[in-house]
Amino acid sequence: MSDVQIMTGNQAAAYGVKLCKVQVISAYPITPSTPVTETISQWVERGELKAEYVRVESEHSVMTVCVAASTVGARTFTSTSSHGLLYMCEQLHWAAGSRLPIVLACVNRGVGAPWSIFNDQQDSISQRDTGWIQIYCRDNQEILDSLIQAYRIAEQVYCPVMVCYDGFVLSHTMMPVEIPDADRVGEFLPPYKPHTILCPEDPRNINPVIFPWQRRDAEGVLRDGYMDMRWKLQHALEGSRDVIVEVCREYAELFGRDHGGMLWTYKTDDAEVLLAGMGSIATEATTAADLLREGGIRAGVVGIRVYRPFPRAEVREAFHKTPAIVVFEKDISYGYEGALSADIKAALYGIGIQTPVHNYIAGLGGRDVKANELAEAVRSSLAAIAGGTREQQTWLNCVTE
Amino acid sequence: MYEVIWHGRGGQGVVIAAQILAESAYLQGFKGVTSAPTFGPERRGAPLTASTRISDHPIRTFSQIEKADIAVVLDPSLFGIVDILGSLKPQGLLLINSPQKAEEFEIDGSWNIATLDAAAVAIRFHLIKEGAPMVNTPMLGVFSKASGLVSLEHLEKGLKWKLSGGAAATNIAALRAAYEEASIRK
Numbered sequence: 001m002s003d004v005q006i007m008t009g010n011q012a013a014a015y016g017v018k019l020c021k022v023q024v025i026s027a028y029p030i031t032p033s034t035p036v037t038e039t040i041s042q043w044v045e046r047g048e049l050k051a052e053y054v055r056v057e058s059e060h061s062v063m064t065v066c067v068a069a070s071t072v073g074a075r076t077f078t079s080t081s082s083h084g085l086l087y088m089c090e091q092l093h094w095a096a097g098s099r100l101p102i103v104l105a106c107v108n109r110g111v112g113a114p115w116s117i118f119n120d121q122q123d124s125i126s127q128r129d130t131g132w133i134q135i136y137c138r139d140n141q142e143i144l145d146s147l148i149q150a151y152r153i154a155e156q157v158y159c160p161v162m163v164c165y166d167g168f169v170l171s172h173t174m175m176p177v178e179i180p181d182a183d184r185v186g187e188f189l190p191p192y193k194p195h196t197i198l199c200p201e202d203p204r205n206i207n208p209v210i211f212p213w214q215r216r217d218a219e220g221v222l223r224d225g226y227m228d229m230r231w232k233l234q235h236a237l238e239g240s241r242d243v244i245v246e247v248c249r250e251y252a253e254l255f256g257r258d259h260g261g262m263l264w265t266y267k268t269d270d271a272e273v274l275l276a277g278m279g280s281i282a283t284e285a286t287t288a289a290d291l292l293r294e295g296g297i298r299a300g301v302v303g304i305r306v307y308r309p310f311p312r313a314e315v316r317e318a319f320h321k322t323p324a325i326v327v328f329e330k331d332i333s334y335g336y337e338g339a340l341s342a343d344i345k346a347a348l349y350g351i352g353i354q355t356p357v358h359n360y361i362a363g364l365g366g367r368d369v370k371a372n373e374l375a376e377a378v379r380s381s382l383a384a385i386a387g388g389t390r391e392q393q394t395w396l397n398c399v400t401e
Numbered sequence: 402m403y404e405v406i407w408h409g410r411g412g413q414g415v416v417i418a419a420q421i422l423a424e425s426a427y428l429q430g431f432k433g434v435t436s437a438p439t440f441g442p443e444r445r446g447a448p449l450t451a452s453t454r455i456s457d458h459p460i461r462t463f464s465q466i467e468k469a470d471i472a473v474v475l476d477p478s479l480f481g482i483v484d485i486l487g488s489l490k491p492q493g494l495l496l497i498n499s500p501q502k503a504e505e506f507e508i509d510g511s512w513n514i515a516t517l518d519a520a521a522v523a524i525r526f527h528l529i530k531e532g533a534p535m536v537n538t539p540m541l542g543v544f545s546k547a548s549g550l551v552s553l554e555h556l557e558k559g560l561k562w563k564l565s566g567g568a569a570a571t572n573i574a575a576l577r578a579a580y581e582e583a584s585i586r587k
Contacts, residue, residue: 006424006434118440168440169463174420175435176427176459280463287462366440370464 003179009170012140012177013079013105013163014039016147018049019185020103022077024069026054026062030084031117032167033107037079059084063091063102070100071206073194075151079105081167082123086111089127092160096131096233098207099195101154101161103147104132108279108330109167110365118366119167120330121279125307125339127162131233133240134307136278137165140177142259145251148185152247155192157240159233166280166330168366180255188254237309244306262311264303265318267293271300273324273378278304278340281328281362281369288374299378304340315347325357326381328374328396332361337393356385362396373397402433402456403550404466408485409475411445412530414537417563418473419451421541425559426455426551433460448483455550471548474498475519475536486510496543498536503586515547515585522582526575538572542579553580 007015013036017025025044027037043049052074054065059080066076080088085106095102106124110116124134133153137143143165150161165171198206210226217223224232245261252258266286268274273292275285282303292299302318304311319325329338336342341359348355358381363369377396384392405422409415416438423436433456439449452466471494472485479485486508489495495512498519506514522542523534538560545553556576561569 004427006420006427006436117442166463168437172440173435173437173463174423176432283461284464368465370467371462 004176005179006174007140007177008035008172008174009137009140009143009165010035010107010172011039012144013147013165014043015177015179016144017077018043019180019182020075020077020148020151020189021186022049022051023074024052024054024065024076025078026056026065026069026076027078028056028059028062028080028084030059030081032109032119032171033079033081033084033105035171036105036107040077059087060091063088063095066102066104067091067095067098067100070095070102071098071194071196072198073192075155075192076102077104078102079107081107082109082111085123085127089130092127092130092132094207095160097229099158099233099236101151101158101192103150103154104160104162105143105147106162106164107167107171108164116365117167119169120364120366121164121166122331122364124162124164125331125333128308128339131159131237132308133159133161133237133244135161135163136305136307137163137170138264138279138283138303138305140170140173140175141257143170144177144179145255145257145259148180148189149244149247149251151192152189153240153244156243156247157236158195159236159240164279169280178257184254188251241306241309241311244309260303260305262306262314263318264305266301266303268300268302268318268322270298271322272298273326273382274300274302274319274322275326275328275374275378276302276304276340276344277328278307279330281330284369284371285328285374287371288378291371291375292378295375295379297379297382299375307340307343310343310347312347315344316351316353319344319348319355320351320353322355324382324385325355326360326378327357328360328362328369328377330361330363332364356390358384358392358394360394360396361398367397369396402454402460403471404469405453405455405471405473405544406466406469406488407451407453407473407475408479408483409449409451409537410479411443411447411449412533413475414530414535415449415475416451418475418537418541419453421556421559421563422453422544422551423455424562425555426453428558428562429551429555431455431457433458435460435463437463448479469493471496471544473540473544475540486512494548496540496547498540503584506586513547513587515543515583517543517579517583519543519579522575522579526571526578528571528575538575539579542576543583546580546583547585553577
């Protein structure tokens with residue numbers, strides 16, 4: 001019998017962690033992610049989750065604990081937001097460089113100055129180039145399911161995974177979530193096998209200073225230089241696409257929910273305009289597409305689920321037939337455009353696609369984004385495209401004078 | 402889809418009432434339910450809102466409610482402070498904690514109104530927290546009677562989901578009394 005409960009996104013994340021039998025959790029509280037580890041700490045305290053919960057003085061130490069625990073063979077987890085994620089920045093690079101399958105729930109929140117506790121995706125987008133896989137969730141069910149999938153992916157490709165979801169919009173909104181059967185999750189997710197085991201019986205030095213060139217070690221074996229190792233990380237992320245898709249497919253077979261692998265589509269087959277986004281704004285866009293269709297405009301939605309590795313082939317496939325693309329996103333690469341918009345354009349380069357791409361920066365610092373506003377933005381973009389405006393950046397609901 | 406806004410003050414159980422309504426509606430068979438607090442910090446005594454969406458289909462909108470179908474007012478002193486009517490649809494249903502009967506409640510506009518002296522019901526059933534009557538459960542009773550959207554039976558299940566045994570029993574008794582005593586003007 002299915003066990004459906006009404007829960008917040010943060011509770012859904014905590015249940016995912018529990019079902020994965022995570023062994024070490026380290027965390028430092030920050031709004032809006034705090035309830036994730038608060039819930040987990042209660043389970044650990046009551047003995048419902050046999051794990052070690054390590055409290056530290058900062059997020060930098062949190063990720064250091066995760067790196068250490070993962071290195072000695074423990075399945076590890078943390079969650080954070082905004083400034084917490086940024087305070088981890090150095091150790092995020094360290095986790096990826098060490099090829100450790102740490103899973104982090106990033107509860108997306110804007111970044112200061114000035115202070116904001118509210119939602120946008122600037123925090124995780126700004127950590128795009130750390131070597132972590134990034135998954136963006138569209139509702140609370142996908143948060144729980146993606147966390148379980150994240151450990152399978154991470155432990156197969158030896159790369160850390162960030163499961164991102166919008167602060168407050170999902171983290172504090174309750175909705176029905178089906179909790180999968182624990183035994184079946186156990187079958188889906190085999191125990192973590194570390195690539196290197198660090199233990200007193202076999203002492204070794206991990207991640208010492210490395211030279212630019214390849215070099216023989218004490219046993220005379222030729223070892224990678226820094227750049228060779230960096231290529232392996234890039235190769236691992238590029239190769240993780242197939243694993244992500246396969247894990248998603250297998251999960252769908254076992255649990256009956258298919259979140260789409262690298263991306264998902266909504267009413268795209270006959271679409272004359274495609275809306276694109278990541279996370280809850282993409283969910284809102286599906287409602288906007290329905291509104292547009294009621295008004296005679298055949299709109300569809302492409303939700304980018306995995307942002308790194310970027311779904312280059314899937315994006316080409318999804319967008320190659322559409323006459324117009326409108327990208328809505330809650331981030332900005334200052335001095336250029338929205339990160340997703342730039343990446344979608346780059347993916348379409350060189351295959352003869354000349355589709356206009358309009359970029360809307362929306363919902364920064366928690367500014368509300370309504371479906372009818374997205375629909376209105378699409379109408380205005382279609383008019384501009386008909387008038388010959390191929391590229392356009394608009395800040396939605398923002399004073400720009 | 403039905404959209405409900407709860408108006409109250411920090412400490413009145415506004416958020417919990419919105420959650421219990423969502424849970425109860427789901428138990429009754431609505432496939433799509435969400436409940437959300439006002440996003441951000443909460444302060445005791447300060448005006449705040451929470452929302453519940455109820456639909457036959459899974460909900461694909463998480464934005465703030467613009468115009469609600471139903472507004473539940475836990476504290477009538479908010480009328481002068483918060484634009485309660487501005488976020489309610491014309492002909493919308495207005496549920497007010499007030500000792501006045503619905504017929505007597507003076508308010509401009511074409512609203513469907515139901516009232517209950519929820520504070521009196523809360524005091525009668527000893528639903529008191531830190532000296533203040535907890536009017537949220539009685540207002541759920543008013544909601545059920547006036548809207549007909551979620552049944553008393555399922556609200557009772559929702560209360561059992563959120564509350565422990567003793568507290569659930571007292572709240573259910575207050576819920577039933579509120580349902581009986583609510584005054585409705587159509």
